[in-house]
Amino acid sequence: MLGNQKKIHFIGIGGIGMSGMAELLNNLGHIITGSDLSDSDRIQHLKEIGLDISIGHNINNINNHDLVVFSSAVKLENPEIIESKRKNIPVIKRAEMLGELLKVKPISIAVAGTHGKTTTSSMLNSILTRSDHKPTLIVGGIVQGLLANSILGDGDTIIVEADEYDRTLLSLRASMSIVTNIDFEHSDCYENIESLKETFLSFLNATSFYGINVVCYDDLNVKAIINNIKRPYITYGKSDDCDIRYENPEFSEHKTTFDLVIDHYNHGKCELSVPGEHNILNCLAAVGISKELDISIDLIKEGIKSYKGVKRRFEIKYKTENNITIVDDYAHHPSEVDATINTALAGWSLNNLIVVFQPHLYSRTKEFQKEFSEVLSKADIVILTDIYPAREKKIKGVNSNLILDKIVGSKSFLVKKDEVAKKISSICSNDDMIIVMGAGDIRNITDDIYNEIIDKK
Template sequence: MLGKTKKLHFVGIGGIGMSGIAELLINYGYMISGSDLLKSQVTERLEKMGAEITYLHNASNVQDDVDVVVKSSAVTNSNIEIKTAVKKNIPVIRRAEMLSELMRMKMGICIAGTHGKTTTTSMTGMILTEAELLPTLVIGGVVKNFDSNAVLGKSKYIVVEADEYDRSFLSLTPIIAGICNIEEEHVDCYPTVEELENAFLQFANSVPFFGLIAACIDDPAIKRLLPRFEKRLCTFGLDKNATVRAENIKYSNFESEYDLMYANKKLGTINLALPGEYNVQNSLLAASIALELEIPFIDIRNGLQKFTGVYRRFERKGFVNDILVYDDYAHHPTEVRKTLQGIKEGSVRRLIAVFQPHLFTRTKMFYKKFAEALMISDVLIINDIYPAREEPIEGVTGKLISDVAHELGHKKVYFIKGKEDIPAKLMKMTKSGDFVITMGAGNIFEVSEKFVHLLEKQNKAQSKKK
């Protein structure tokens, strides 16, 4: 598949996108080495599969028998391992280029969007699996049904999450291009909204003449761009003009139900074990792709009904003393707002939101919008910023969000700089009947896990006294 290439070295192998490709290549029989700064469940899984991983970037990691070095978007050319590869004349390629090579011999189904692409890619993979089409999957999150973010299939189909960051998705070669939505994000890559929208147009219009673009007509940006899509188009959404749409939507107990309509004909009822309008829209894109592949409705229905979600996407962490604890990856104001709205639609519990901003640039641009979205919560805790790949920006902290929320009239808002101090605060403020959710793309999920542990410990101690 990759010519005479036998061994590949991944710089930043612990990233969710990098690890998925590494796992696929291991399953194809390639030798994989890699480096990262921290050991994680992801890297431990790869090590068990045979990957050699070093937890430090060092020139010696790029051994002489390495044929290709793959780097993530977060790794710069100043990295010592990249410099070493260049010195040794070893080809260095981006993750997206490697993903493109994996797609070359298959029918590529790529799903893009500012929000929802991980869940939608997973739903699509679940439907194709239910229809026994045996797809290869490369997803930006660990899917509970597969217990992995990568699945090596045996058919011609490959379903890929297409990341717009660093314009990576422009390297891909989709036959079907799905777009969930388009909203201002990654301002370090797209200085203007126009540049972002043009990139999505280029991605969509890259499908061949026999391919398909599936786009959400509910999204304002997509609706505005419809005349500029150059290939065959299938619209989906709640809009009455959508080719694939949902009618008679009902929400209850963090689940959703609706009638799936195709070309104004009712195909049947869909049940999702996920809440919120946004998940209905995600499932409509998955259904649109399935209908294009002529998958029977029963497989669409069963695939979506069996889909149990993605780790860190509205993931239930525990239920102790009538306190529900969830974690979610929401790291954009729209995602935060939709997640909290979905909870309010399905529950009357007091909602305690714990939010950790992700990236200094994102916080600087959106702190007011974050505060507005978080007003939905009854109690709000803001943690300081998770920096990820960025250096600090003077004056930009999580407190910007809590200050604006207070100014907007939120009655119970707290800024807690140290993540490690939040579980104890939750223990003091929570009561039976509460709903606690941690949100963010950093390590805030550790707070939900620690909080559940403290609740269980308290519960055991009280049981012993009785």
Template sequence: MRLPWKYFHFVGIGGIGMSGLAQVLTDLGFKVTGSDISENALTQLLKKRGVKVFLGHRPEQVKLAEAVVVSSAISRDNPEWKSARENNIPVISRGMLLSYLMDQKRGIAVAGTHGKTTTSALISTILKSSGLDPMAIIGGMVNGSNAWLGRGDYLVAEADESDGSFLLLSPEIAVITNIDADHLDYYKTFLSIKAAFSRFINNILPSGVAVICGDDPHLKGIVSKAKRPYISYGLSEDCHYQAKGLLLNNQITQFDVYGYGKKIGSVSLRLLGIHNVYNALAAFAVAQRLGIPPEITIKGLGQFNGVARRLEIKGEKRKILIIDDYGHHPTEIRAVLSTIKKNWPKRRLITVFQPHRYTRTKMLYKEFLTAFLKTDLLIITEVYAASESPIPGVSGEWLARGIKIPKKKRFCRDLDDAFEYLLPELRPYDIVLTLGAGDIWKLGEMLLAEL
């Protein structure tokens, strides 16, 4: 694979998207270094692959690099970014680097507000099962990694709409799982979000196709005006690929797949929830487009064990079940709570939610107020800031005060505070759900160690 540079330095290499690109470049034989403010599992994984990872951002760490890669979380006054500019070293975005890779492959880009990671992982798993050996760059951990090289023709990657960088991609197949109000700090209005997805569809290669959720009214409106053909999936009768005969109880997800009105086969998933039926349908539609035999697709779907932090069962002690999920948007929260209640209807559900970003907490405040109706006890921690500065008046406590249902709720400043409150509160057959895109997952491990 050819790129304009041979030595890349990643600023913020420990992020899920940045680390995946760094892994792929390392496996391709490029020299890769990077920096981050702290160590995590991803930086440790990169170190094992021979990548030099610096702790902290310092100007001298980029001076030998031929290109510096940054994500939207990195500000222009970062000392390494400033040093690159002063030394005339090209600074490229994560999205631009992904576009360089995708331009040399047959790209399958997965976009949408919810479900990108699981759908990308399902598509990659099916392609691997069929012998197509794809390159994959995924926004979550699957079997211990978020990227693999692959020697085949395809690149499966998440297309990040949060900063508009998905508009740099020109895939052969673009999957769009749904469109919802999110990242309003960047887009300002929902109309702008829809306009961006419209442009994304029109960026598909002329020989390509969009694969869209036909049950999403916003997507149906967009594709009707698009310049590219589309394939739809969903539960509605007018979808090209449809799931029927759903069985979502007893921790089993089963359904029949129909394509263009004819039954293709029956799928059994190890994943829970109606949202994962949609994710699996999207992957099935892609596989059909690529000519993969249905029996291989069904086998791949059945063998998939899930993505870390997506309804992940962390363990059970003293008959107390600990589940962790990455959900941080009101729509995702509702889906996760509904799925747990459907599969464990008689157990008390305790949800510990860590809001992610001040801007999201402020802009989706009204939606958050009704997102937790299906939990029995709600604990809200302080906002996980990510790269943001605090917004006056916006806090976890402010959000907790506004929520009326469930009536039993509590604000806890941090994980230690939540741990001290929860431990004596727990009783057999409780389910504790840790929820959020920050470091709330650590609480589940703290509880399992103590129970």
């Protein structure tokens, strides 16, 4: 695998998925270079470990490379892609490289699903690490405790996050696979929910015939395809029909407890240090793979308890003296926003729940405007910013007002991003929780919010 491709260039290396692969290949002994349009924390990290990275795309960045890898966000007209092809250097998508990386270890585990991939992957990593499996990991988030999105382990197992965007997951042929849920997303790639379900089904049927699939039986779209899975599978969820399920969930701020039931046998209490019922489901998926690897229940429970979470997944950034809590969260789909809000309401006694939401993509805002407004209406106060476009061009008539105008019951405002901190400091009070949500650049304002609140007091 990649035997002769020693010098590899990554176009779009600052992306969370690309940066993890680049770091892993660097740790495997390859010479890695890269480029991106702008600087970032990930790029600074890669530079600190010795990678040569250029800001901006230029044909001069392509020099004697054996292979060039580009992300889904990079267009084929990119000058570095054109120059690589002119020099007859192989050019592949990130998805193909991820498929090759699965081959670095005898046992490969691919974690897919519209939501929960990063958390489930890193939970499984925690269990395997606790049981001395020494796994290798590549995920789309910065894992707390590791402060990285990839690690190279000495063991026989690799865990990767299998993204459905651009049908990346179809490039993977794993020994074991997980599907956490199937929710319509990426309308620029999928015509409808049926085409998305077909993609996940193809992914599950590409799992090794001697391996296993672990699927969430409580998810209606997973249940709709389950009879067409041609590989062995086990199910998890809350319903009695599941092979692995949970009972008696309890939530107290960051502490989550539940009874773990496998094949109708209650194995007693499990304790998670991350909040929310959705995280119990993520945990059960990790338990399913762990049992297939013959890890004992005691070690599974220890691994679960030691898990510290992922940055930007209900990450508490600050807590003030008057008990105002500021949370940073990656939620950018209605189901994710709903899960995050429900987590706050179930686990904390709050005065007001204030949600700051930056819609991500014009297409997603247009597609889910009604659903966003419904779930945001659960908060006491909602502050919307302008849409973060990411890879998209503006769509005429699509703006944050499409969501704002449909919010019911909550006090709601449309505020420029650089004015959010002042707005919040003027309306927040003791025992409030402020959740900053979005997949764009909204995460950068949590420090400003805290400083404004402190200055006000």
